[in-house]
Amino acid sequence: MRKIFIDLVKDDDVLALPVEDANGNILLAKGSKIKQSTKDKLSKHGITTVYIKEGNNGDNIEPLEGNRDEALKMLKRQPLEEILISRINNYSRNDNASPIVKKVVEDIIFTLKNKNTLLVHFAHLRLIDNYTYEHSLDVCALSLVIGERLRLTRTSLYQLGLGALLHDVGKTKVSISITSKQGKLTDKEFERVKEHPLLGFQLLKDFDNNIPLPSCQVVLQHHERYSGTGYPRGLKGEKISKLSYIVGICDMYTAITAKRSYREAFSPKEAIELFMGTCNYLFPTQVVEAFLEGVAAYPNGSVVKLSNGLIAKVIMQDTLALKPIVKPLKYNSETEIRLVGNESLDIECLYE
Numbered sequence: 001m002r003k004i005f006i007d008l009v010k011d012d013d014v015l016a017l018p019v020e021d022a023n024g025n026i027l028l029a030k031g032s033k034i035k036q037s038t039k040d041k042l043s044k045h046g047i048t049t050v051y052i053k054e055g056n057n058g059d060n061i062e063p064l065e066g067n068r069d070e071a072l073k074m075l076k077r078q079p080l081e082e083i084l085i086s087r088i089n090n091y092s093r094n095d096n097a098s099p100i101v102k103k104v105v106e107d108i109i110f111t112l113k114n115k116n117t118l119l120v121h122f123a124h125l126r127l128i129d130n131y132t133y134e135h136s137l138d139v140c141a142l143s144l145v146i147g148e149r150l151r152l153t154r155t156s157l158y159q160l161g162l163g164a165l166l167h168d169v170g171k172t173k174v175s176i177s178i179t180s181k182q183g184k185l186t187d188k189e190f191e192r193v194k195e196h197p198l199l200g201f202q203l204l205k206d207f208d209n210n211i212p213l214p215s216c217q218v219v220l221q222h223h224e225r226y227s228g229t230g231y232p233r234g235l236k237g238e239k240i241s242k243l244s245y246i247v248g249i250c251d252m253y254t255a256i257t258a259k260r261s262y263r264e265a266f267s268p269k270e271a272i273e274l275f276m277g278t279c280n281y282l283f284p285t286q287v288v289e290a291f292l293e294g295v296a297a298y299p300n301g302s303v304v305k306l307s308n309g310l311i312a313k314v315i316m317q318d319t320l321a322l323k324p325i326v327k328p329l330k331y332n333s334e335t336e337i338r339l340v341g342n343e344s345l346d347i348e349c350l351y352e
């Protein structure tokens with residue numbers, strides 16, 4: 001079988017694996033054919049790739065080389081700067097990315113698109129699965145928000161953002177049968193996945209690309225934890241770079257708040273509360289505090305359910321991540337509710 005972008009599926013192609021939505025519901029059975037109307041339907045579910053049958057090669061997944069050119073073309077067409085800026089606006093307490101951050105994003109995308117080998121590996125990341133690719137963009141955007149909160153210099157922000165964008169690039173060296181596996185990994189498979197920071201570091205160091213060392217370090221250390229409980233080397237405290245800690249916490253936040261087919265997502269509230277207890281355990285206090293001050297747990301425009309049952313829209317950020325200013329949708333008035341200082345009223349959950 002072969003993994004292929006949905007736009008490239010032909011009328012005669014037959015599905016080698018079923019297609020599932022984010023909740024694990026089967027949308028299309030194994031053996032189905034995909035018509036144009038079905039492609040449109042799948043796109044609405046955010047599905048960009050499928051596995052199709054090819055000849056009689058059993059269930060072995062074909063190496064990805066054959067698809068790389070297509071992935072590369074698709075990536076070159078993507079307005080990556082715009083995508084990153086819009087995600088930065090979404091994650092940030094401020095409505096608009098600052099001029100410095102916009103410049104840094106321009107520099108990062110320029111580097112990516114002008115170093116062909118780097119772009120090839122980033123494109124390869126997209127072929128593994130769309131989640132890993134989208135997740136890399138999210139981690140990059142959120143890391144820049146937190147990095148700015150920590151008043152990093154423009155150079156450090158560039159190194160941070162580039163490392164964040166490439167933090168999981170080592171997964172391209174792990175077998176696709178492991179990285180694409182739905183459900184729990186075996187211990188042996190998990191041990192292989194845990195090698196991805198080192199594989200990614202080696203990949204970047206092998207290039208004659210002048211990738212800055214702090215960015216390579218981010219790739220190597222983004223799963224290391226303050227207490228020494230991380231991997232691959234079990235480093236502790238100051239041995240781990242500040243940029244790696246920023247990417248580590250942003251990686252964890254975006255991963256646990258994303259809905260996956262095999263588990264429920266943490267609500268922003270649960271994720272923030274989890275991080276409140278991680279000071280000087282998973283991440284240093286300074287980074288946790290910057291994260292809690294910098295992230296918009298409920299971005300402007302999100303619709304939420306309040307603890308009194310009212311459905312409201314977030315209209316502005318306030319001093320606490322979990323307590324923005326909201327406006328109830330029920331009343332067609334200009335009533336705004338400030339949750340900071342209001343002990344009896346809270347956001348219960350995102351309303352979808």
Ligand SMILES: [Fe+2]
Nearest residue numbers: 167168222223
């Ligand atoms: Fe990772």
